[in-house]
Amino acid sequence: MNYLVTGGAGFIGSNLVHLLVEQGHNVTVLDLLTYAGNLDSLADLEGRENYVFIKGDIGDASLVSEILRDRNIQGIFNLAAESHVDRSIDGPAEFIKTNVMGTFVLLETVRSYWNGLKPEAQGTFKFLHISTDEVYGSLGDSGLFTETTAYAPNSPYSASKASLDHLVRAYHHTYGLPTVTTNCSNNYGPYQFPEKLIPLVIHNALAGKDLPIYGDGSNVRDWLYVMDHCKALATAMEKGIPGETYNVGGNSERTNLQIVHTLCDLLDSKRPKASGSYRDQRTFVKDRPGHDKRYAIDASKIKQELGWTPEETFETGMEKTVNWYLGNHDWVNRVTDGSYRMERLGLGDVD
Known part of the structure; x- marks a missing residue:
C-alpha cells in the first residue's frame, strides 16, 4: 500500500513510519519539522526505497494535492498536530491554526483527490484521524x-482535537469520505520529545535536575506503549469501518507519582547515582490550570471488532523505554538543543 503519514517525524509518527516501512508499505512522510518533529527520528530509514520524506505543511493544498497524485496515495495517517497542553495554555492561537485550520485544508484536499479516484480505488482508500482521550474531559475515580x-x-x-474529531466525522457523513477516528490514551516510548513526563523525568534525572510533579502527583492516566499504539493504527487502517471510532488504551492506569517512582527505581538499578536515589530529586510544584484528574480508556471495541490488544505490559514497556533513552541520550541532547523555551520543560506535561 502507498501511505501518507502527516506529522511522521514526531513521536508517534516516527514510530508508525518505522512499523509501516518494515511491513513493506511505501511510506511518504509530510512534516513541517516544528519543535517536536525531528528527522533524527527517521535517520535510519534514509535510502530505503519504500520511504520518502517531504518537508511541508498540511495546510499547503497544492503540495498535498501533488503528493497524493504523484505518490498514488491509498491511505492517510493524519498525525500532524500541536500536542503539548501547557503550550496550548500559553498560546492557543497556534493550536487553532495548525490543528483546526490545517486539518480542514487537508480534508478538503483529500476529498477532492478521493472524488477523482476510480470507484475501485475509492473503495479501498481510507483517511485515519489519530486523536486523543483528552477530548472526553476528566473522569472521576x-x-x-x-x-x-x-x-x-x-x-x-x-478543544482543538475535539473540533477535529467532529469535522472528520462530518466529512464522512456529509461527503462520504471514508474516515476512521482513533482516540488513544497517553503514549510513551522511543523518540518522544522530552517535554512529556516520562522522557523529561529520565532526562532531568540523569542531568541531576529536579523532577517537578504537578500538585500532589495523584492525577491518573492510562499508559500505552507507543509501538502497541502504532500496531493498533495499522490495524484500524486495514480493518476499520469508515465512519467508526475506536478507542485505544494500554490497560495501565498509574498516577503521575507512580510513574516518577517507577522511572527512578529503574534508573537506580540501571544507572545508579554515586549516592542516594533518583527519588531524592522529586519536587512538587503548583498544579496547572484545568488539569484533568483521570483518564482511562475502554478498548474493548477495537479488541472485539478488529482483534487488537496491547502486547506490552506497563512493566515491560517502561523497561524498554528506559533502556532506549539510556542508549540514545545523544538523541535527546540533539532534539533539545536550542529548543523552544527548554527551561520550561521542568514541568513535564503528562498529556
Whole structure:
C-alpha cells in the first residue's frame, strides 16, 4: 500500500513510519519539522526505497494535492498536530491554526483527490484521524471512556482535537469520505520529545535536575506503549469501518507519582547515582490550570471488532523505554538543543 503519514517525524509518527516501512508499505512522510518533529527520528530509514520524506505543511493544498497524485496515495495517517497542553495554555492561537485550520485544508484536499479516484480505488482508500482521550474531559475515580462518551475538553489543545474529531466525522457523513477516528490514551516510548513526563523525568534525572510533579502527583492516566499504539493504527487502517471510532488504551492506569517512582527505581538499578536515589530529586510544584484528574480508556471495541490488544505490559514497556533513552541520550541532547523555551520543560506535561 502507498501511505501518507502527516506529522511522521514526531513521536508517534516516527514510530508508525518505522512499523509501516518494515511491513513493506511505501511510506511518504509530510512534516513541517516544528519543535517536536525531528528527522533524527527517521535517520535510519534514509535510502530505503519504500520511504520518502517531504518537508511541508498540511495546510499547503497544492503540495498535498501533488503528493497524493504523484505518490498514488491509498491511505492517510493524519498525525500532524500541536500536542503539548501547557503550550496550548500559553498560546492557543497556534493550536487553532495548525490543528483546526490545517486539518480542514487537508480534508478538503483529500476529498477532492478521493472524488477523482476510480470507484475501485475509492473503495479501498481510507483517511485515519489519530486523536486523543483528552477530548472526553476528566473522569472521576471510576468508569472508563468509551466511544460514546460525551465530549468535554478542558484545555485549548483538547478543544482543538475535539473540533477535529467532529469535522472528520462530518466529512464522512456529509461527503462520504471514508474516515476512521482513533482516540488513544497517553503514549510513551522511543523518540518522544522530552517535554512529556516520562522522557523529561529520565532526562532531568540523569542531568541531576529536579523532577517537578504537578500538585500532589495523584492525577491518573492510562499508559500505552507507543509501538502497541502504532500496531493498533495499522490495524484500524486495514480493518476499520469508515465512519467508526475506536478507542485505544494500554490497560495501565498509574498516577503521575507512580510513574516518577517507577522511572527512578529503574534508573537506580540501571544507572545508579554515586549516592542516594533518583527519588531524592522529586519536587512538587503548583498544579496547572484545568488539569484533568483521570483518564482511562475502554478498548474493548477495537479488541472485539478488529482483534487488537496491547502486547506490552506497563512493566515491560517502561523497561524498554528506559533502556532506549539510556542508549540514545545523544538523541535527546540533539532534539533539545536550542529548543523552544527548554527551561520550561521542568514541568513535564503528562498529556
